Amino acid sequence: MSKVSIIVPVYNSEKYLKKCLDSLTRQTLKDIEIILVNDGSTDKSLEIINSYLKDKRIKLFNKENGGQASARNMGLKKATSDYIMFIDSDDYVELDMCEKLYEIISKGYNIVCTDYYITNGKDKYSKILDNKLSGEITVKEYIFSGAGPCNKIYETAFLKNNNFKFPEGIIYEDLAIIPALAKYEPKVYYLNTAFLHYVHHEGSTMRVKEYKTKYEDIFKASQILYNGLINTKYKAELEYLFIYHLLYLGSLNFYQYEKYKQIDKIANFMRERFPKWSKNKYLVKNTKKEKLLMTLFYHKKYKLIKLGQKLKR
16 A cells, blocks of 8 residues: 555646646655546546556546546545545646655644645745744644645545545535534644645636636535534634635625625625624734725625725726
């Protein structure tokens, strides 16, 4: 049995896939398995994968297109290692990522999380926990370590014992489920180093120019997250996740397409579930501008936002 299983969902990634696979097959930790789940690609992705199959550590599974979550879930079922990583097929990683993360998680942790790079022509370092050095962190800190699954390594037994799987058929599936692992009280280590290159490109889910009705999946994902954490001791942390990801980022996304009814829905949700959100202790993290926009979205003051933007220009 290998030490680490790396699960990679692949869908029409021909432009980026080779760089991703090169970064995985050249890992300094050699005792790994690379699980590629071809999610019904129609471009040359499968052809590229086939050219790598001489590396016996690579296991290919083909399926009909069902979305990233379903591909990751299939990978979870096929994984045989004690530890699991998720990497997206348009991203790539530093060559010592597996080795460094394995060294730490094998000491008895359930999850190890790291910083990452946002890569768009050049690298921008993204620190997930402000003013934090490497070391064991609390579950509360884990909740704020980022909803993305790809800057982390997980103990397989921890995931499987808690029946972990990504919710299928929606985007924002990471936000729905990754922070909610907190309810199982994981032992978590934070490594103040970046290994993952999260590649931003025009085809990325959240970077397309036209409006996608799939953006409305934020409501389904939010409900799953809410159900996962509302009956825990992490209500303040859950509330902040909603403030930031739904009231702020979600509203901003809908606002750029003038989808005011969707922002109204967000405001109504916050009014019903988190009416005292403005008193949340974690709002000290946010700038005055961010807090002003949150307030304006909450009170549905779209004309005021537009006026402010015109005056600024």
